Amino acid sequence: MAFDKKQLHILFFPLMSPGHFIPMIDMACIFASHNVRSTVVATPSDASKIPLSKSKYISVVTIPFPSPSLTNLPPDHENLATIRSSMFDLFVSALSLFQPPLQNLIHDLKPDCLISDSLFPWTADLALQFKIPRIIFHGAGVFPMYVSANIFSHFPLDESKEEFFMDGLAEKIKLYRKGLPDMFSNIPFLITMGEAEAKSYGVVVNTFREMEPTYVDFYKGTKKAWCIGPLSLANKLDEEKTAGWIAEKEEVKEKIVKWLDGKEEGSVLYVCFGSLCHFSGGQLRELALGLEKCNKNFLWVVRKEAEGDDVSEKEWMPENYKERVGERGLVVKGWVPQTTVLDHKSVGWFVTHCGWNSLQESTCAGVPMITWPLFHEQFINAEFLVETMGIGERMWEGFRKSEYRKFDDVIVTADEIAGVVGRVMGGGEKYEEMKRKAKDYGEKAKKAVDEGGSSYNDVVALIEELKTL
Incomplete structure (x- = not known):
């Protein structure tokens, strides 16, 4: 398909997991509805489950999942929804092996921007190499990201106490020591993600301001961020856009x-x-x-x-x-x-x-x-x-x-x-x-994603900012 070379082109690289993959497909469809050329990168097995919208501005390109000889994963175990729980760490380790094929894709497609999942921290350096902005997509909302970003001020945690309180912006937040995300036990990876975020242009979040206004305002005051959700609502495609994901009948x-x-x-x-x-x-x-x-x-x-x-x-x-x-x-x-x-x-x-x-x-x-x-x-x-x-x-x-x-x-x-x-x-x-x-x-x-709503306006603002780059 021929495209106008002056048209803004965004490359979307989602994590191979339904909770991350589906909202990023919704996101690509939203940008395509604003006449932005939107290309989704997916493995062949995931690509086969994506019902494309009728928009002429959205397309899918594939890169293979790394060979089992490199990942130590069984064949056809290419998504978090299909692997055994004991193989989670192996799966996450395999994600770094996508770097060479993605590098080739960026070289060939020459996108203006890369939006990638937060669990691909190495894409920050890749975007710098090609002199394009990398924008992070988090599967979570602003509130949990605020908590995660501020939790280290409470370390080391008192192991004699099961719960502790974080001073929030609007209220004290009660947290449980054993209820923190598992990644907090992997400090090196957290440091890597933090360094990647510092190199990235900004963050897109699947939320709307009216849902968590205090935390959105604070978050936007500390970094470039656009709240463009709820993505499932903003993408007006029929729900069967996700039907192929788990072989719906x-x-x-x-x-x-x-x-x-x-x-x-x-x-x-x-x-x-x-x-x-x-x-x-x-x-x-x-x-x-x-x-x-x-x-x-x-x-x-x-x-x-x-x-x-x-x-x-x-x-x-x-x-x-x-x-x-x-x-x-x-x-x-x-x-x-x-x-x-x-x-x-x-x-x-x-x-x-x-x-x-x-x-x-x-x-x-x-x-x-x-x-x-x-x-x-x-x-x-x-x-x-x-x-x-x-x-x-x-x-x-x-x-x-x-x-x-x-x-x-x-x-x-x-x-x-x-x-x-x-x-x-x-x-x-x-x-x-x-x-x-x-x-x-x-x-x-519903009002947030309608024309003139907070999330609609953030989508438009991000598009206009990327055009100026």
Whole structure:
């Protein structure tokens, strides 16, 4: 396809993981809608799952995933969603091997800007080599990035205390020592990322100012940053843009929507823990029993485990479970159209691991959340939902964390699950106020991405700034 050489050209290089890959595809589509030539770099397996928009300004180029002989990963294990949990470190180590093919691509395509995931710190030097700006994409929001950037002022942490407080801009932030992102145990890598950020031109964030105004204003006062989210909402393409990601079947979507259509408004509890979260067989069983005991309608998505991580359903699923819960419960294994589910009028609450994408999608839909953080920055996000936004209720008080690998490893019991679900879905002034706040945030999210909104204006401002370069 022929392009105007004067047209702004951005190269997007996402991490091979659904939580990072999908929002960057949305981002590329948004820039393409502003007549910016947008090229996405992907491995062949990921590229095959990208339904391109109708825009003539977006395209995909491929580079191979490094050979198993170099990565020590099994063949066809080219995405974080498909590898065994024990291979996470091997996968991250393999990312540096993308440098030579990306260097060749930049040489051939001559883009005006590179937007790359934060976990590719070496792209900062690559961009300097070609004298183009490198902009970082973080999978998290501004609040968790603010916490992460300021956490070192509290080191060394007092190991005799489980929790500590960080002086925030608007309030004190309660954090848990064992709930900090795992990367804080890898100081050399954190230093490398910090050095790469110092060399980079700026940061794009999947958030909108009205969601975290105090922290956005502070963050923008310390570095070049553009808040261009919620990306799932800003990209107006049909939701099937992500359908190929986990081999969605149309009949699965139709089954779910038909089931939701038969439920009263706000009566369904949606339960989903994302694409990377693992549970033990024992915890899955407690969750099943808790959902049965709460006596509420529920749609529960059980993660399709990577080969080698799978826990047999026969080991944990209670006997005759589907018959026992009847039409009140729907259990789906694998992918579901999450934004369609959250937007459905019958969904009243969302039990979530507090991943940033899920948090954003629920906020856009105006659905309050029950927090069940597991790892990475999810414990930080959970505090943000509960204490700052006021649209979340904790599944438990205090701190609990586990590797979730032993079959009998249980963190939350069936009685606790049923108790929290029954309480929040039972109504009352506190929870009605949460629902009101959630709907208000949803309206603000829609306004932010519309023409003249805060996120729309940040996209335009970034484009104009890149043109001047």
